[in-house]
Amino acid sequence: MRHPTDPGRYLMSRSRAPELVQPDDILEFTLDSQSVKPTDVRLYGERVIHGTIYQTRPDVNAVCHHHAPSILPFCISGTELKPVYHLGATLGEKVPFWDARDDFGDTTLIVATPEEGASLARALGANWIVLMRRHGATVAGRTLEELTFRTIYTARNAALQIQAHTLGHVSPLNAAETELAGEYNLRPGPVARAWEYWNVRLDKAEGTWRPKNANLRAKKKSPPKRKTKSRRRG
Amino acid sequence: MRHPTDPGRYLMSRSRAPELVQPDDILEFTLDSQSVKPTDVRLYGERVIHGTIYQTRPDVNAVCHHHAPSILPFCISGTELKPVYHLGATLGEKVPFWDARDDFGDTTLIVATPEEGASLARALGANWIVLMRRHGATVAGRTLEELTFRTIYTARNAALQIQAHTLGHVSPLNAAETELAGEYNLRPGPVARAWEYWNVRLDKAEGTWRPKNANLRAKKKSPPKRKTKSRRRG
Amino acid sequence: MRHPTDPGRYLMSRSRAPELVQPDDILEFTLDSQSVKPTDVRLYGERVIHGTIYQTRPDVNAVCHHHAPSILPFCISGTELKPVYHLGATLGEKVPFWDARDDFGDTTLIVATPEEGASLARALGANWIVLMRRHGATVAGRTLEELTFRTIYTARNAALQIQAHTLGHVSPLNAAETELAGEYNLRPGPVARAWEYWNVRLDKAEGTWRPKNANLRAKKKSPPKRKTKSRRRG
Amino acid sequence: MRHPTDPGRYLMSRSRAPELVQPDDILEFTLDSQSVKPTDVRLYGERVIHGTIYQTRPDVNAVCHHHAPSILPFCISGTELKPVYHLGATLGEKVPFWDARDDFGDTTLIVATPEEGASLARALGANWIVLMRRHGATVAGRTLEELTFRTIYTARNAALQIQAHTLGHVSPLNAAETELAGEYNLRPGPVARAWEYWNVRLDKAEGTWRPKNANLRAKKKSPPKRKTKSRRRG
Numbered sequence A, B, C, D: 001m002r003h004p005t006d007p008g009r010y011l012m013s014r015s016r017a018p019e020l021v022q023p024d025d026i027l028e029f030t031l032d033s034q035s036v037k038p039t040d041v042r043l044y045g046e047r048v049i050h051g052t053i054y055q056t057r058p059d060v061n062a063v064c065h066h067h068a069p070s071i072l073p074f075c076i077s078g079t080e081l082k083p084v085y086h087l088g089a090t091l092g093e094k095v096p097f098w099d100a101r102d103d104f105g106d107t108t109l110i111v112a113t114p115e116e117g118a119s120l121a122r123a124l125g126a127n128w129i130v131l132m133r134r135h136g137a138t139v140a141g142r143t144l145e146e147l148t149f150r151t152i153y154t155a156r157n158a159a160l161q162i163q164a165h166t167l168g169h170v171s172p173l174n175a176a177e178t179e180l181a182g183e184y185n186l187r188p189g190p191v192a193r194a195w196e197y198w199n200v201r202l203d204k205a206e207g208t209w210r211p212k213n214a215n216l217r218a219k220k221k222s223p224p225k226r227k228t229k230s231r232r233r234g
Helices: A047-056 A072-077 A086-091 A100-104 A114-124 A144-167 A175-185 A188-206 A212-218 A227-232 B047-056 B072-077 B086-091 B100-104 B114-124 B144-167 B175-185 B188-206 B212-218 B227-232 C047-056 C072-077 C086-091 C100-104 C114-124 C144-167 C175-185 C188-206 C212-218 C227-232 D047-056 D072-077 D086-091 D100-104 D114-124 D144-167 D175-185 D188-206 D212-218 D227-232
Strands: A009-013 A026-030 A062-066 A129-132 A136-141 B009-013 B026-030 B062-066 B129-132 B136-141 C009-013 C026-030 C062-066 C129-132 C136-141 D009-013 D026-030 D062-066 D129-132 D136-141
Touching: A009 A047, A026 A047, A047 A062, A047 A114, A047 A136, A062 A144, A072 A129, A072 A136, A072 A144, A072 D144, A086 A144, A086 A175, A100 A114, A114 A129, A114 A136, A136 A144, A144 A188, A144 B072, A144 B144, A144 D144, A175 A188, B009 B047, B026 B047, B047 B062, B047 B114, B047 B136, B062 B144, B072 B129, B072 B136, B072 B144, B086 B144, B086 B175, B100 B114, B114 B129, B114 B136, B136 B144, B144 B188, B144 C072, B144 C144, B175 B188, C009 C047, C026 C047, C047 C062, C047 C114, C047 C136, C062 C144, C072 C129, C072 C136, C072 C144, C086 C144, C086 C175, C100 C114, C114 C129, C114 C136, C136 C144, C144 C188, C144 D072, C144 D144, C175 C188, D009 D047, D026 D047, D047 D062, D047 D114, D047 D136, D062 D144, D072 D129, D072 D136, D072 D144, D086 D144, D086 D175, D100 D114, D114 D129, D114 D136, D136 D144, D144 D188, D175 D188
Parallel strands: none
Antiparallel strands: A009 A026, A062 A136, A129 A136, B009 B026, B062 B136, B129 B136, C009 C026, C062 C136, C129 C136, D009 D026, D062 D136, D129 D136
């Protein structure tokens, strides 16, 4: 995510599987994706995806690049991803494709150079998601909560679109519904409800969640710790 | 669910992810979906779905509105949902569609006003399930147990129908089989067997379930607590 | 399963979700599916499926009736289930269909009367599995281990056949391969390997499994308890 | 895997479900798949798959034979498996088929004799994966880490290819992209990141993983134990 107080910097973990990231793994980068403090830990090769979008989109404060299994079939087949239910409206009216072949020919498919990052950011344009052919998706949000909501419900929307396609007919939201429902989903109420749920899921996955009775007993002793949330940062 | 002793009221949780709902979260509403006691907690925007059905269907005592992944492809594609195995017969002979576009044009797809609730209730009619285009399903039952049974087995029936469709041919129950099997499923035996199983699943998910040996030892000490069941209330 | 010492009787749990069955739930039945000891607990309505097959097939000592999600699409669509990989060969060369409509017209689809049981057993004939239209499957085995192997790998075979069908072409084992591979799978080696694995899975699901270190420490103290295996009995 | 210090030998577990394999279960074999020490434990019938590949491919140090559910539909349908996203590039440009019928006619489909092993190794040739019709896959790697990476991401690539096929069009990597991305994936960075993640997964599955706080506390006391990794050995 973009640094909360310095818009010219962003935060991102060192190269580590997201499930394992700890607070100490989060590093600070300039928008040209250089580590602010010298470091010898291994960094993600694709951090320019993040840096370039923060450069070109001042309204974006959180970015997530992922390879969710329901999204990839669209990246492989070139089928257009469309909002097919109200919660999917948050993906927006248009999801552009980006193909590394167009600007760079045969590559590793990894977005590693400033030029590749800039090309991808151009393809994203003013939209919120860009699908990368034979690779994955990059999602943007104004806040971390919005990004998380969009990333998760886009992946679900994609899975549902595949199943509806199997049944023979996909009838998506129209442009007006997409705008109206997309705005509704990101109101404080729906986002807060989802955010509380994701935090509990995370605690359960971490093994730090306890049954209600235990929680009640422990309530006074242990202060809330949310450090593990860092893994959700794009 | 409808209030057990006052049919002019219903019970529903505040706006909270179902998995997290606790007994204290359950509030009492009038049938026009106003909270009986003044409250400043956030309420579900779609509670009129429940209130309107309790108004128009005196035989209904429990309602569940959901977005199960196997149901949505029918809401997206417009393919008719049909009972395809004996346990799915509980969904009934006919599952009507409701499309917010028909009465209200372009909307957020959220059912939030009394007019929208009434329109949906009309579409449900005397049936037990209504599919909402590009949104989800609303299920009704005479009892909480019947509702739970219908909701779960309708979702499974939908998943099986998609897979059978993939194989090329869907051969559903006929009207007489649907009525006979639907009635059989809701007899005390099958419902009690399923209900016991769902309660254990819930205890396991809550972390309050213990291996049999531990249970036997603990049997005398801890009285059965079923408060967590509130989350299954529609 | 058939009673281990009295071939004129069989063992089956009272009407209870399989995951919850405890040793005390197992009852003894005559082959016409009457409880040997008078009982007032609720019994499975479909126990004639078991009794009739034990009557008509002296070589069968274990029966499983189930509704596995991968099998049902075949019961719904009428597509023929075929062995498509070596482990699926155990389902045998031919899997007949049975349709309650043929002999009994419109029913609850439940096999509850001796006549219905006899009709189903005729459809099974000398085969090992019979698919029941719009209902489920009934599987037979010479031993409990064989039955478990056949039931599990038939369900997996079915899932694979659906996926291969999606890819456009299903190329099954021929008759000779089915016989050779089917016989190989049921040799002591493959069955013992699978049986050990299923027992550990069961212990994990019961919460009675412990990490290896703990197991090593506990080895001398606690005698092996296999009572939970009762739930696998058909 | 090939013996780390004696290239004329390889290590493999006795016949046991992979999830249950313990360090003591690992045995040493000559390249013609005879146990170095006399043993009366049951051995895998298909160990010639491993021995023959170590004989014919000096560059291969780890082999995995498996029946992953996403791979089997290709073995059944004969559809060609292709790299469809960057992480799948590690499967290589070509994945040949082997059909036991071609050289041996009707068999158990088990690769048990030296002749069957040699036939399969010929089909593998200089590639990294061979699909066995109506049976499974055999994967090879220069190192254990490379093998694990290739096996897991090949299975995911297969699942994605099936879903993209459902959407109607599969657009794979071309030969140059496959080579470039395949090489990139196996660099130290991506492999180390994945390897750390798989080890944590294994610890969680074993019940030996603890929440971070507990880990921090225990850090000084317990030396790292990696013995369970043996189960990943091909």
